[in-house]
Amino acid sequence: MQDPMSWAVPLYRAFGILVKVHFTFFLITIPMFLRLVYLADGAVWWFDIFMLCVGLVFMLVLLHEYGHCIAARRVGGDASEILLWPLGGLASVENPHTPKANFIVAAGGPAVNLVVCIACAVAFLAAGFSPLQALNPFSHPYQTTAYNYQDGRYYSSNYDYYYYKPGTSEPAGTRTTSDKGVVVTLPGSAEQAERAILPAWLIWAWRTCWLSWWLFLFNVLIPAYPMDGGRMLHAILWHRIDYRSATVTCCYVGYGAAAVLVGIAILTSQTALACLALFIAWNCYRTLTQETESERGAFGYDFSQGYTSLERDDPPPVRRKRKNFVRRWLDARKAKKRQQEQEQVTRDDQRMDDLLDKIAKSGKNSLTDEERRFMERVSARYRNK
Template sequence: MGWQDRRYNDRDDDAGFAGAMRRAMRRLFVDGDDFFSWSLPLMTVLGIRVRVHLFYVIYIAATLIWSLRQDSIGFVYAAMAMGTLFVLVLLHEFGHCLACRWVGGEADRILMWPLGGLASCRPPHRWSAALATTLAGPGVNLALVPVLGAAVFAVGGGWSEVIFNPFDPKKALVLSPFRGHVQVLVWWAYYTNLLLLLFNMLLPMFPMDAGRVVQELLWPRVGYRKSMLFATNLGLVLAVPVGLFGLMGGSSVLFAIALFAGIHCYQERMRIRMLDEDGPMPAYDYSRAVRADEDSQRRAYEKARKQQEREQKERAEVDRILSKIAQQGMGSLTRAERKALERETERKRQGV
């Protein structure tokens, strides 16, 4: 039974052991039908809720257990690598969120999962606001490069440990004088941060940061819809070679990222094509990408955008209510919140 099938006027649902179990499950599965809701709450910072996906917890545990093998790098180094990556990705996502708020948007959630982080950002519908939100993430990594580089020098490193081929890090580490845990941790943080920066900004595959930058730079010239279609089509094209490279190179993470990006691009492309209520958009002529949208397309888009904004606000309110239920129980809901949830329940039952 999903949340839309529940009766919200029964205050005894959360009583006793069964109620406690239901509350625990709701904290994990905020919305059982949504894969990205299978997560555990970690912390709340500046009003931004950070959750960790269940699969990420399993992935971390499996990686640490696997590191206990004799031919592995060892538990301590594996834990340092996982922890460093987690912190740097989280800082990256906070960069997106804080920039989104700075330009007048909303950002209240971050999900950490095996393929990185997903920040729930809703900047104003302007290319400049969206671009600032996107660039702030890698901007955090860029700002950390000199800081972590100085830390490498501080623990005894030299230029060869700071300037090296980021795609062949083993050589730099093996030839370095680093042997202690602290030295390796500092160097690994520097290298991981550098890799995150390059990966996000050199791979123009939507929804990676570089792919979003391409879309946002095209937006003022060709309009939102065409820029999105271009970016998602580019992402679909790039997902194939990137996925094959990851598959042949033995990088399951790279393959998974390419697969996720490809699926996301396809879904986003279908959504954008449906914005025109007069019917599906004709095949896009990329040679005319510099031409602006026609007035009729803009009017249709504005109408669809306003409808989407209303629906997003309603969904955000339902998400907030469900989060409140998960944290405080059914008894904490006000009458207005119960009515809002019942209205959404009725819409779900009617398939609206």
């Protein structure tokens, strides 16, 4: 069976990294966009919905994955591919098998989101506005409210209303909020009121900051393996205990996080959140299964109970159950991955021999930066075996 994760469309290659989009990205995001347009019922322009929920999400998730790739290369690893799909992004990276390297690679993505937030906040402060509302993940992404330090007024997008008496920071009219939005009742006098509206570039800087901050919190504060927060927790535990115990602990923490996300998804009727919870639970189950199988020795004995299993004489034959479809697909995927890893090792060994010949002929200074990183990565892999 073909791996469903390979059903992707290549977009471009930059910095040696191939960026691909999974076909389900379009199957999920387009209907979701149309649903949001329908629910808005004309209150929000469809272009703003598209740019926020599709355009900005795509850009920020892509930058997030580039953060993982950059971090992998900074610790002596490498990155080859980024896959964007409805539940976020997946970066194919190789990094040294150490707790520190794994923590840095996992933190690289959220770090990029944090840098984007800081850059937007600096732009707001330079323009005389406060970025605090954009750092509130519960703020309305379309109303886009910001306080101006210079004139003491609140400014917003076209989807919110702030009226002031001319030349002052004194509100004009009565401001009320209901399920249908914000309503401002202006006085019936001839006095004209001034509406405080943010410039277009600040509106999108606000939304970029808000969404990037939301992605940062979402990835860091949910300790669900294999998300960034779960991987950082795994690296911290790995530093204190052994790798396997850290993996098992993080998987059970991931089960708990998935259960909480399912509850939130039911209360809020968020299908995407429920899908994310199922994805987390499935990954935790798969990881636990692999760790359990790795306990068995090369001869099929379970050494987790000591050597008593070797002392049993002629155990009764056990009829093995036929594996179901999911189990067969997982085994085929794992076998294919092992084959690809073996082929990659063979190619790396061949290239390492070529580079050693190059050093013998022309000296170490003849190596390029990429060749040096390659030799360091392969050497680290052999040291960590």
